[in-house]
Amino acid sequence: MTDATLTSGKTAPARKTGRRDIGLKGRYAAERRFRAYGLIAIGLGLLFLFLLLASIIMDGYTAFRQTSIQLNINFDEQVIDPDGGRDTSSMAMLTANYPLLAQRALYDELGIGEDDSDAQRDANALLSQGVRTQLRDMVISNPDIIGTTQPVWVLAHGDVDSAFKGQFDLSIDESRRRVNDRQVAYMDQLAEDNVLQQRFNTGLFVNGASSRPETAGMGVAIVGSFYMMLIVLVLALPIGVAASIYLEEFAPKNRLTDIIEVNINNLAAVPSIVYGLLGLAVFINFVGLPRSAAIVGGLVLTLMTLPTIIIATRAALKAVPPSIRDAALGVGASKMQTVFHHVLPLAAPGILTGTIIGLATALGETAPLLLIGMVAFVADYPATPFDPSTALPVQIYMWSNQAERAFVERTSGAIIILLGFLAVMNITAIILRRRFERRW
């Protein structure tokens, strides 16, 4: 301070010529720059968020519509059931040449002659391989349609789907793209007759894994994720709440409870993949639970979510004012009754929001599930949590490794669905917090 006064004393004569230059202009400029940096930082963050969401949505919104072809299929008895057995479980019914039915209907539709094998081959490639199962399931569930002609929407091949959605550049040389000129002409012809259409893609929500993009869906993954969330909810919520109640309301302040506290904070920061290693070593190798099963995934995610729930619950319990406890104790309630009858109900909204947020994190978690073998190719719905299954984020991971254009679209579509689930959970948490938030 003394230095400052000295210098100002020396420059005193300059004061007469005008105001002392203390660099105000520069300081204000620095101030504006600093402010701008802050705004730019926030802008960049929001820009990244926008780019991320925009690129996913641009790539993925088309996955919700799937190109299908309407064919008048004649369920020819000669093809399906030449022996006339009509026994729905017989091998003949299961292995009949169903694609032939669809192909014949398609030739009729396109006006292809019976001996034009080149044209037939190109036309066959328009249809998805999934036609076989689709027609088989129709016949087995309702054998009466044998011998009749029915209009059926069948899936188009994944390449046709991509081409119809305009994802292929049709101007490049015919040999370098996956749909040739004749097929494009067929597509145009079918589209003109209004039998080639984009329809809502229910398969995306109900089908299991498939190596063909047009029949691949996330049904199994949704069921697997649902099982895991159920296990996490059933185990993590009670254990987490019980642990928090003990630590917050009953625990003596000693060495042991201190260790538990520090431990919980550290567990919250352990990398998720380490939980995967734990699950592999303990639940699969030691206890001998099945690989790829939702039960193991659920247990691993439970251990991972517990710290989050405990921390949120303790905060909620801490927020209940001591006067409530004192009043309950004062009228003769036991400590246990005070906690369970008075404190816990008041803390419930906070606990619930914490739990939902913990569940949302668990729903998006991938790495530990890779280690316990949930990357299996599962086409059938798991009946129990002990059956092989997969989970939403793992399904996304598996699809992202597939090269076809149609799988990129499906991966993005799956991400949109996953983000949709997460958004619903988080918005529920926010609404719960707003609705039940209490200030004392």
Place this chain on the structure above:
Amino acid sequence: MSVALLVTIVLVLGAVGYLVGAARSRNVVAGETSKLHSRPGYYGSYVLIWATIPALLVLAAWVFTAPVVIENQIQASIPANERIDMSPTQQGLAVNMVESIARGLRLLTEQEMTQATAGFVRLRPLLAEKGVALAGEGEDWMIGSAQLLNRLTDTSRLWRSILVLGLSFGGFALAFIQIRARLRARNRVEGVIHAGLVLASTVAILTTIGIVLSMLSETGRFFSEVPPQDFFFGTVWDPRFANAEDPDAAGQFGLIPLLAGTLYIAFVAMLVAVPIGLFAAVYMSEYAGPRFRAIAKPLLEVLAGIPTIVYGFFALITVGPFLRDLSAQISGIATGDVSGFISAQSVLTAGLVMGIMLIPFVSSLSDDIISAVPRSMRDGSLGLGATRSETVKRVILPAALPGVVGALLMTASRAIGETMIVVMAAGIAANLTINPFEPMTTVTVKIVSQLTGDLEFTSPQTLVAFALGITLFFITLALNVYALYIVRKYREQYE
């Protein structure tokens, strides 16, 4: 009786016990519940606890131990001359074989059974007829073992049912006859609940012990085959998977290239996240009006809620190809060579995308810490004529520094442990390079790639994942403990 049926019976008995216990407590005092020590519900709960908890505990213990005991007996039933030639894996296979034969035997009729016990040659077609396909060739002794297995399983189930139901009914009766007006039911029930609460809070400790023990034991097995110094100081990562011609092919398991990749990518991520996050936090806490803050802050935090797999896909599909094409254009203009100098999978791609993910962690943590700096320090600085930015730079940031450093350390530990982004965007080549445009790989990527696939946990190729895991665990643990220490120390200064 199956486990599910036993559990149902025990639970039903418990529910009945609750009703009966509560009713009896009312009867004992002829309806004047004020004479009871506790409310009737507590007497009900008392019976419920006695009827369910001991029985369920015994059941759980039985379910876990019985298969182990039985399997040991089956192992012992392998004829001694056979057992000498078998490796542990072969023994395991033999036991599996015995198990499937045992399952098959249950489907046979009395008459078929006598045929089947004649020898394996006769047994196989019989089982195939019942739809039980046997994987390999079996030996005759396996049939005897399978019969033993079935006998043991039956005995075990019978005793399990008797014991569990006995305990449940016994507990029920014991608690029921104890009920009288002076019984301190509430205290006892609360004692049990208290014990349950204590038990729940030890789950956290058990998890930690589980992590450390499980990884230490597997790591120990790994180090018995690969010397620790080769692991910790090796500079080459080449874990050749054993092939048929050369089953002893030992790979090289050098940690250094993985660690270098991990730290390099984390460093690039922090270069992106720290300035953006810090400036955003300062602006949010010092400049932004309440309305701007109410919109921008949750929006930024959305970035933290997006699953990392989505970032990985974003890096793989959008950012990686974009950087590759951009570099191709730049080098096309500069040198006329249109091959890009940035690989689609590179340190830069992974670091950039991971940095985006970390922005909200930096900004939220620092925001809390900056807001915790007392109002009076700001007012003092502003009152002396400093501008806001000078106050931030000279007063608030120095005061908040320990907390901010703690927050950054926590963020760094998250960057080091992050898996999905690097799995998809960093590549799998274990390079030692300083060029950020080339792919590098990380510890987490290698854990995933060593453990996906059907592998036996006997070779160093799979066991190394646990050594990597425990290294990762301790690095992140050290960072977090240090960060917590710094944050706590700083918090005390203003409270």
